[in-house]
Amino acid sequence: MIADSIYIQDGPLYTSAGVTAGIDLALKMIEDDHGRNLSIQIARKLLVFLRRPGGQSQxxxxxxxxxxxxxxxxxxxxxxxxxxxxxxxxxxxxxxxxxxxxxxxxxxxxxxxxxxxxxxxxxxxxxxxxxxxxxxxxxxxxxxxxxxxxxxxxxxxxxxxxxxxxxxxxxxxxx
Missing domain, CATH: 1.10.10.60 (Homeodomain-like)
Structure with a gap:
């Protein structure tokens, strides 16, 4: 367990630490499935940081x-x-x-x-x-x-x- 991670993946299961961390998780999943460029485009449209790493402390x-x-x-x-x-x-x-x-x-x-x-x-x-x-x-x-x-x-x-x-x-x- 990583106590203060913004999101974690355990096999096929994902969980986030809250709503904004859920955005980071969604961007990670988009990047994994469709590539970094699409993830960056979506982050810019949402006016959020380009995906924070999941292990980043809150x-x-x-x-x-x-x-x-x-x-x-x-x-x-x-x-x-x-x-x-x-x-x-x-x-x-x-x-x-x-x-x-x-x-x-x-x-x-x-x-x-x-x-x-x-x-x-x-x-x-x-x-x-x-x-x-x-x-x-x-x-x-x-x-x-x-x-x-x-x-x-x-x-x-x-x-x-x-x-x-x-x-x-x-x-x-x-x-």
Missing amino acids: FSAHLAAQIATEDRIQELQHWILDHVDEDLTLNALGNRVGMSVRNLSRVFLKETGETPADFVEQARVDAARRLLEENDLPLQRIASHSGFSNPDIIRRAFMRRIHISPNEYRKRFRA
Whole structure:
């Protein structure tokens, strides 16, 4: 079982995580049966992204930032989203909100259900995804603009989070 996939196929059975994920699943099925070109034409007519991969996580850092109820954690999440290319180590984040690393880690996990490092990585992946969709910058520059120190690290984060490489992501979602 893949807990947060947008759709899955198990033999002849398919299921999606909801209505919009159902559109992605339908585009995948059209592509499988009739080819990528028809799937792309339909996606454009529907004004939706070209099919997202089924293993893509439903998680969005921007949505997760709405979960925390503790003001300092919520403000920190929003600040992280706006500053993905800055120093986002635990020490830097703890200093930003006036908390020790240990206390920040404990409170952040309690409030959000994830570690600060997981949130930072997802925020950086989201930023990189937008850059890959919107321009032709080389991967080194996209990595830098989204807070990753080098292309290898961004590749590993993409494989962990959305199960495809940044280059494959760009091919699928470039406007």
